[in-house]
Amino acid sequence: MTITELPYGSWPTPITSELVTAAAVRLGEVRVDGADVVWAEGRPAEGGRTQLVRRTADGATTDLLPEGRNARTAVHEYGGAAWWVRDGVVWFTDWADQRLHRLEPGAEPKPITAEPAQPRADRYADGDVSPDGATIVCVRERHTGPSAADVRNEVVRLAADGSSEPEVLVSGPDFVAAPRLSPDGTTLAWLQWDHPSMPWDDTLLIVRDLASGEETVVAGGPGESVLEPRFEPDGSLLFLSDRTDWWNLYRWTPGSDIAPVVRLDAEIGVPSWVFGSARYARLDDGRIVYARRREGRDGLAVREHDGGLVDLDVPFSAVAAVRAAGPDTVVVVAGTPTAEPGVHRVDVTTSAIETLRAPRDLGLDPERISQPEHFTFDSVNGAGEQRRAHAHFYPPTSPDWRGPEGELPPLLVEIHGGPTSSATPVLSVGVQYWTSRGFAVVDVDYGGSTGYGRAYRQELLGEWGVIDVADCIAAARSLAAKGRVDGDRLCIRGGSAGGFTTLAALARDDTPFAAGADHFGVADLEALAADTHKFESRYLDRLVGPYPQARDVYVERSPIHHVERFTRPLIVLQGAEDEVVPPNQSEMIVDALRARGTPVAYLLFEGEQHGFRRADNIRRALDAELSFYAQVLGFELPAQEGIEPVVVENLGS
Template sequence: MGGITAPFGQWQSPISPTLLGASGVQFESIATSNGKIYVIEARPKEQGRGCIVEYSGQDGRDILPAKYNASNKIHEYGGASMIAYNGQIIFTDSETQDLHKLDPATGEIERITNTDATLRYVCTAAINASAGSNVGPEWLLAIEEDHSKPLPSQVQNRLVAVNVQSKEIVNVASGDDFYSAAQFSPDGSRVCWNQWSHPDMPWTGARVYLAKWNNGQVTDVKLVAGVPEKESVSQPRWGVDNTLYFTSDRTGTWQLYRTNVETLETKRLALNGLEDAEFSQPDWRLGNCTYAPLTVTSMIASYNKNTRWTFILIDLTNDTWRDLNVPVTDTIIIADTPLSDSKVALLGSSETSFSTLFTLDTAETVQLNAIKAASDFVMPASLISHPEHISFPRVHGTNQEGESHAIYYPPQNGDYQAPAGTLPPLIVCVHGGPTSMTGSGLNVTDQYWTSRGYAVVWVNYGGSSGYGRAYRDSLNGQWGLLDTADAASCVSYLNSTGKVDKNGVGIRGGSAGGYIVLQALCDYPDIFSGGASLYGIGNVRTLCDDTHKFESQYAFALLFEPGTSEAEKNRIFLERSPCYKADKITAPLLFLQGDEDRVVPLNQAEEMVGMMKKAGRESKLVVFKGEGHGFRRAENRISAVEEEEAWWKKALLKL
């Protein structure tokens, strides 16, 4: 450690709120065409606008005129707001939610859909006559979401094909609640897609379908794989030879499969030693891509074990594989169209690098080339706190079987050391979802705290992804109990190892993570000294009534066992809603919330603050105008960090 002695939590750091909130960009999606790479950069300094940037070699240039914002709201979470093909871009504009065609060479834009303001679109694939005789005119595959009726349950989704020349829109698939990942086969003769209906989420029971395609006509629709509430199929994708690939968790983890489209014979890729690896992740947003076929005989894929992603090259002739030893371990999105027979573009991060645009070439020697990092800030090595994956026993709650998992970051600042015999305050972070996961990639927010002398731990509680379906399903019927107990057990474990100050433990989280914050402060008031809930859930009953269609039945399986009576449901709603037990909270509680949040509406925070005030408890609500589920504008992101830091100084450092 360095020569300056100062208490934990009071170290000076070059990572400022401005750097955290306004510097850099967030990569939203990636695509390739004609040897060029296209990414959408969400820019806080431009009010969160999604700008499309073209990279040719190391050089990037903005190609989207400033009046457009590439962003869609399908399923409310969006994702993959553009595709690239034949040197052209199809994107969704945020204001209209219509499809537009962009010519990168000229900057000219053509509006493809121009429909009712209640319709939303996102394009998933494009094809034209060059692909084969079955195609004819230029066609797009797109998801259409109809909000013409007021209730979330009345929102209608379907898969459509759009003729670029005539603007005709034809139905491809309808009748289910949700659709995603539609793709044309390389020869233009078939299409594939994912679909699912309530009560499923895509990670509990999505299915993949296959159909013949002939110039706007879809015939011979067949189910390939997937069972409602039992098997999740994700990422259907075509091989060069028209073999259909996808991931399925039928064996307990998301494994890779191939299907012969003529016979529908389906087999798992028998990758020796990787039977317990996860080759996919929950489809919260569109555009999930963790593998890409390169040739008839080769595929690049990435898999996850204990939150760490690893890249491999697969020989498809015999299902053998080799580790590419690539230092990209988190936040993986591969462009689904390769740059060549050996090369892909991808987005990813590592323990020492922020999210970065890379190319990965496997020809002869493996070459990883960094093109653009999300942040221009060069993190000094002396500031980087390296993560430690930990597994710990469950010692709280009613379910104390097995282990839970977390990623721990110790305080780290090369210029400072703490007084002898002192321990650092701890910020417990809990991810949203709850069906999600926190990986070990370099996150400037974590380093913001650790460089100031806080310890940080991210809890991958029961229900998190990345550890197999059984672990993911363990939260069913236990939401607000098992996850909260796992957070408390993590603190007890770290206390037992002497790593943290047990009298200075705070807990923070967003969305479902914010719900865990509130539940933890209610149920374990002796463990936590403060909390920060970012757009968190205080009343699970009203959440079920108010939230958007995609998640409108998500909470039921998390809260209730099958066959639960109405009376028991009412009891659980009360028991699991922090707003009804706010009097149990003893720690000060900060709420950060956007006023345009449709996922967790503002009324959740307002009701919770009202109940806190009624119980005589300390709280503060900060509302950010024009923000939804998460903060995109630079000034609001900066303000949120400043509010939270002031809160921790008071709650944990007692300053």
């Protein structure tokens, strides 16, 4: 095979924006219903809607929702756990009206909650069906006005067939999640927390005897985050807690002390941005299968009857869900560095894998796929003290092309959202879109990221806009110092919270970055504190400081107040219907840069919320960003792709 020399960034590649979106799906939650497996697919080609797919024991698959239906909830705006299933019946929240619907086999969906006074004012999520199938407990979020103060979150109970009005079981806490019924239906467990805590900060796990009303606080409180309560057949309760720095697994038995079940220096839990996380599952014989993250990568393991922990020999690097599916098997949504997530059945005795819903066949030569290299590097905190941070590095990779002799590749510093989240080392065609063209990519797990314990997660408290920026700069400089990337062509990109870090990194007199791409990022922290949804309305109290008492910190860290420092080109991409980071956040920074004569490009996508879901918009956003870098860094676009150039205002002026 002949390898031809071409400038980095300009390499022709089969990994186009069309391939990124063609037949693409976002696999979500998975459930086991008898011998059937049901999973959720987000489909960009269908306007981004979430379809539910049932796979029967004979391998046949069926789409469950009629055309136009979308199983997606707006609770907390981020949603999750918008559907659940029992004995062939599916209950789901429809995105259009946010009412709860019941779907029986062969029938049309039927709403089982009333139309609220205002459209979409009552929203439902995270349900559990009673053992006798007669009732449902779930989270209801009720909006009675336009502000975050007008939102009430409750646990309600209603008849599974819609024959009764929802009865409020839990009200008062700012937030509730994970209502779960005991096997005999007599006890309810749930999680709750109050402002300014987020669910990864401080939560309470409470159980209530439904007959007497007697309540017991099982775990949680200041300094402890509890996740994923799940009853066992004997009435004991499993849950995840970070009481020893890592989200590990524990068991509570009424009348007894809490006992550790799985203790290790690795993370089982994940931050509850969405409802319905499922990182462990109990098999019928009492063994527990769990996903755990160590050194930035997931794996699967089993807790045996004798308490021994055995890692399974599986290739997965990212596991999104684990569900029991028989005496010796689990069903997982998982991917690898060379394969997108799929739905797989894993035999926990042999580690054998049966694929139920294969990742799409990209038709790519494995030599074209850049695989992540996890590395740890030196950085600093806000006080200038030395500390260590983490990242995944993807080198430019192609079997057809190489860069010119003596030239190093440009670097894209990728910043995950959240900011309480993590980089995911699974095949992303969006990353390969860049690496196959000659870009290097580094996905940074800056201080505050999850997967490295509570202490690392808390490094961001009071330091957002400081530690994350320091770690992104340090990662880029570390790679440049090692001779792996061109230190004069460092670029930075991120969405949402990552967009804020992008802007903050560019709003520095000493920024090392040559350009940046901001996807629906925060420009004004004050505006975000005053104009965002309830779930995140007090998030900044801990990341920045209480508002308005710490207003001076908000002003100092808001990129909008430092536009005089912006000298590097910026592209901004924004959804017109974003409720999390409204368009005015992007428009403020764009208008300021236009006025200053700083090179800037701006694209507003109609019909998009927080994160782009429609295939045509995903394609345009990717290609526009590539066109932006080509103009700024000075390389030619591959002519055969026919990419529409983006207008970069003030470039060359």
